[in-house]
Amino acid sequence: MLNTEFIAKLQQVVGAENVSTNQADLICYSYDATQKQFLPDVVVHPSSVEEISAIMKLANETGIPVFPRGAGSGFTGGSLPVGGGIVLVTTRLDKILEIDEENLVATVEPGLVTEDFQKAVEKVGLFYPPDPASLKFSTLGGNVAECAGGPRCVKYGVTKDYILGLEIVTPTGDIIKTGGPTMKGVVGYDLTKLICGSEGTLAIITKIIVKLLPKPEAKKTMLVMFDSIDGAAQAVSDIIRNKIIPTTLEFMDGRTVDCVRQATDLEVPDTANAVLIIEVDGDKEFLDKQASRIAEITKPLGVVETRIAETPEESEALWQIRRSVSASLRKVNPDKFNEDICVPRSKVPEMIRKIDKIADKYQIPIVNFGHAGDGNIHVNVMIDSKVEGEQEKADQAIEEVFKGALELGGTMSGEHGVGIMKAPYIPLELKDVAVDYMKTIKKALDPKNILNPGKIFPSDV
Amino acid sequence: MLNTEFIAKLQQVVGAENVSTNQADLICYSYDATQKQFLPDVVVHPSSVEEISAIMKLANETGIPVFPRGAGSGFTGGSLPVGGGIVLVTTRLDKILEIDEENLVATVEPGLVTEDFQKAVEKVGLFYPPDPASLKFSTLGGNVAECAGGPRCVKYGVTKDYILGLEIVTPTGDIIKTGGPTMKGVVGYDLTKLICGSEGTLAIITKIIVKLLPKPEAKKTMLVMFDSIDGAAQAVSDIIRNKIIPTTLEFMDGRTVDCVRQATDLEVPDTANAVLIIEVDGDKEFLDKQASRIAEITKPLGVVETRIAETPEESEALWQIRRSVSASLRKVNPDKFNEDICVPRSKVPEMIRKIDKIADKYQIPIVNFGHAGDGNIHVNVMIDSKVEGEQEKADQAIEEVFKGALELGGTMSGEHGVGIMKAPYIPLELKDVAVDYMKTIKKALDPKNILNPGKIFPSDV
Structure with missing residues (x-):
């Protein structure tokens, strides 16, 4: 009080x-x-x-x-x-202060909703790529604090890659400008990138200078169903090795496909055990060539069916399968724990197999989908927490999932951050000496530990 | 002793x-x-x-x-x-430890020469874009410490954008791993990006995890001569607004063109007052389309002549004009001070005019070329330091150039860093409170101030 x-x-x-x-x-x-x-x-x-x-x-x-x-x-x-x-x-700090159309740079306030910003820049032919699933309500300040990702990151990178500068308030109340509106700048430490992803523990973001791109002329969506997750993963590697970097390379594993099959009347062949939704963007003419090339590359990899959208409506229909996942999962169990491990791209099938084993061991459904292009898997542990013992099983399963990702050279979080939920697991991923180095920075900049205390670092929680 | x-x-x-x-x-x-x-x-x-x-x-x-x-x-x-x-x-730490061709990730030691690394990855069809002018002898450790740039940054970004993780030794001798081989990762503070560009003051880099790209299929070079720097600058903006991001957008101002004209027998029309060397890369067929589109876009902007290379030899011939600059400058005066200010792209002509005025005021030749695509201008102040008073004039001119860049929303350095040369000018660009924030980090991590002391921060020098 x-x-x-x-x-x-x-x-x-x-x-x-x-x-x-x-x-x-x-x-x-x-x-x-x-x-x-x-x-x-x-x-x-x-x-x-x-x-x-x-x-x-x-x-x-x-x-x-x-x-x-x-x-x-x-x-x-x-x-x-x-x-x-x-x-x-x-x-209340939700204004777009400037869209500099000549230099492809915008300055915004942190409370601005991500989608509102995207729409505003698209109106003038520009493009802000990061697209976290929460973009309809999440704010840019939050996106920067967490370094939000999204499906388009495989081609365009994460939030951090678009932040040129910040205005911040330090834990002690000082106002600092970091970076600036130029495309390059190496004067002093890169405070911009330090603050981005620091989860609100080092500073409060009060202004954001954002790099924009020209809006791609067109996009083309295709959906490829595979008889195994291995085929889908191989497809991801092969597409990229063939010098095509799609805008999105979203995957759904066999258990996710099952959920959709059971919960909806969308047409999904029985033999489909993995789905890739692939979108390419850029020059209109060139996209057709890329889409046929992708169809050709994926063909020998156990493809059950390939659908290529020719109109925006058909594209929307293809995305419908992916969009139906959340609702489908709710029919499995009421409570969802959504983790977001990230592993080297080629390790996705091995990771999925590890997760399947964990699901079998604890007898709880775990369904996986996410951003195959950058190995970022959304692991959804579905339980009914009212059932005694389910929560404990989920906690144990999640810890095993984290350990599995780390064994494969991965990380516990590709885009959600640590906060309080993953803080207890930090020692699994970071050595004490690395945590101490980070804590030293936190302590030096926030001597009274008053800015968002108890986050990230396990012993503070 | x-x-x-x-x-x-x-x-x-x-x-x-x-x-x-x-x-x-x-x-x-x-x-x-x-x-x-x-x-x-x-x-x-x-x-x-x-x-x-x-x-x-x-x-x-x-x-x-x-x-x-x-x-x-x-x-x-x-x-x-x-x-x-x-x-x-x-x-002595100069090994390539791994090139992971499946995941497009390499792990290298810091003493590896940049070009050696580029050649090694290109051999297996991969691509490491950052290309500082020093790449034939500079090391990747140095590139990371300074966050090196280069001509290709306009499309591909700077060194920092390719560094996924590091192994570092802290000022106190601890060994820490930062980041990792995954494309995304948000667990803890982004120490990787903090170290990158910290100029060897926060840690010694001992291992570098690098993100690679597929090697572009082909490239196409064109050289466009303009009757004014305004035309060239407008061309840069218009090309990008037309959704073409060239690999390089190198410019030479009128004084640079003069030097080349006087020192070489390369064909440069008398009416050419600015030159752009534009390179596009990617799908072979598509490049021809892009080149003609660029020719079309630039045409109304005072173009004196456009040359498009059809073969690698012709491309090399076009680059010859740019490569002759250094030797040409030496004929102007023996001593060169090479600064690398960066301004918002659209401000390049205004900046060049400011520099021309400064050159006139101090009666010393200042020639400008560089990376127009990201507003990064290499300002070459040419003097004979044996002539009394010339060094002082150069110092004053450089300070005015920095002030001019800052007035236009720019920075003193796009890719060279601060070190000891720009440390005295830091208060022009950074407010005391920002310097204090950075110093707080340095002091916390290096309490005895023994790692590369006297760099970046003015009062330490």
């Missing part, structure tokens, strides 16, 4: 109408996509970098933790106010 | 034959491409990460500074042993 004097100071900074301590509001800002809940003491809605700086200075004086938050759509609890404190919501 | 006991300890670590204190050796490792000279006390040539770790631990015990060095080809003094100490040369 914060004292009224402190609340009054917050009100002076952002205005009384932007400070809330009533229970309904606190509950609204107590959870994210993990469904974990931690009640904050107060929620503030600042509207400027100066206000955020002032809040951080107040927090430093009193040692009260601050938890920055965008849309709260994270999968790892990065914005949850563990232990209570101030939830600082950035959604 | 280091005592013999310390030298003996170094000898125990790396073998007596890999420790040198004789004057000839010390002189060899006292300079880099800046021509500044600082004599080290000792030069060591370790051959493993364990040896490097042991050296750092010894250095920490005694507080003796360590200066990591690759080929010493840097333009800003980043490897110079200012104040004396240990020069630690990484050139």
Whole structure:
């Protein structure tokens, strides 16, 4: 419980109408996509970098933790106010400050919703590629903090690759500009990339300078069904080795295909045990050539059926199979734990086999789909947590999945981050000396440990 | 002067034959491409990460500074042993440890020469795009430490964009792995990107995990001469807006063209006041289409002449004009100060005009060429330093050039770094609070300030 004097100071900074301590509001800002809940003491809605700086200075004086938050759509609890404190919501800073059409650079505020930004730049013929599944509601500030990914990353890279500079408020309340609107820049340490993916533990992002691309002229979608995951994985390698980098190379494993087959009336042949949805983009004429080349490359790899969309409607129909997955899974079991391991591309089939074995061992359904082009597998552990013992089985299965990914030279997370959900597993992936090096940075920049404490580092949780 | 006991300890670590204190050796490792000279006390040539770790631990015990060095080809003094100490040369760690052809990932040691690596991966149909001008002798460790660029960056990005992970030795001698061989990874802070471009002040790089691409099928070179720099700059914007991202978009300004005209017998029409060398790469058939489209786009922009290479020999002939620049400049004046400012692409003409004014003001030749595609201008201030007052004029001119770039939203350095040469100018570009934030990181990770001290931060020099 914060004292009224402190609340009054917050009100002076952002205005009384932007400070809330009533229970309904606190509950609204107590959870994210993990469904974990931690009640904050107060929620503030600042509207400027100066206000955020002032809040951080107040927090430093009193040692009260601050938890920055965008849309709260994270999968790892990065914005949850563990232990209570101030939830600082950035959604009032939601403006596009500039789209520089000549230099293909935009400057935006962190509370801007990703899709709104994408639509705005597409209107002027430009393109912001990162496309996390949450793009309809997630904010760019959150995307930067977590270094969000998405299907298009195989060709275009992740959020970090598009961030040229930032304005940030440090844990002690200083306002700093990092990077700038130029395509290159090597003056001083790359604070931009350090902050990107630091999950709100090193700074609050208040402005983002984004690199854009020209919008590709056209795209072409195809769906290829294989009789095995090995064929699908080989196809991914072979396509890339043939100098074609598709925009997306999405895969669904056999168990996912089964779910879709059972839950929908979409046409999926019985012999299909893996599906790739492949999209290429660029020059219109050239796409037809690429699509036939892909069909040719994949043909000897156990293809059951190939569908190539000729119209946007047909493309939409192909994506329907992928889009039906989430709803199909809910019919398997009500509770989903969605992990996002990443392994070297060629190790995807071996990883899927490991996961199948883990699923058999614990007798819980685990279905896998995701971004085959960069080896980023979404592992969905489906349980009914009301059934006694299921949660424990899920926890054990997830730990084994992480260990399996690490054995193959992979990582626990390709795009979701660590937050509080994966913090306990950090010692599996990072040696103590690496964690200490990171903690040294955190401690130096946030001596009172008030900015989003308890995240990433296991012993702080 | 280091005592013999310390030298003996170094000898125990790396073998007596890999420790040198004789004057000839010390002189060899006292300079880099800046021509500044600082004599080290000792030069060591370790051959493993364990040896490097042991050296750092010894250095920490005694507080003796360590200066990591690759080929010493840097333009800003980043490897110079200012104040004396240990020069630690990484050139014995020069192996390619693995080229994973399936996953398009290589693991290499830091002392490997950039071009040797490029040739090795091209042999198996792969491609490492970053191409600093020094690639025939610079090392990959140095490229990573400085975040090297090059002409191909406009399409492919800089060194940082290809570094997936590192093995590093910290200032205190710990060995840490950062990142890994996966295309995505968000577990913990992005130490890989923090180290990349930190100019050897935060860690010694001992292993590098590199992302590769499939080698483009073909390339096509064209040279377009314009009657003004404005036409050339407009061409750059228009080409990109027309959804063509060339591999290179190199430009030469009027003064550079003059130098080439006077010093060589290459055919350059009198009315040509700016030159663009444009290269596109990718699918063979598609390149012809792109080249004609570029010719069409540039046509209304004051084009004096367009040459399109049809064979590799013709391509080489077109590049000849660009390659003749260095030798041509030497005829203007013996001493060259090569700066590498970067401005938003559209500001290149305004920047060139600013530089022309500065050249007129100080009555010294300044010629400009570089990477127009990303606004990275190589500003060559040509003087005869034996003439009294010329050096001072050059210093003042360079400071004005930096200020001019910053006024246009640019940076002092696109790819060369800060080192000792630009450290005095840091306060022009970075606010104190940003420098303090960076220094806080440096101090926390290198409490005794022994790893490459005196670099980047102005007050340390």
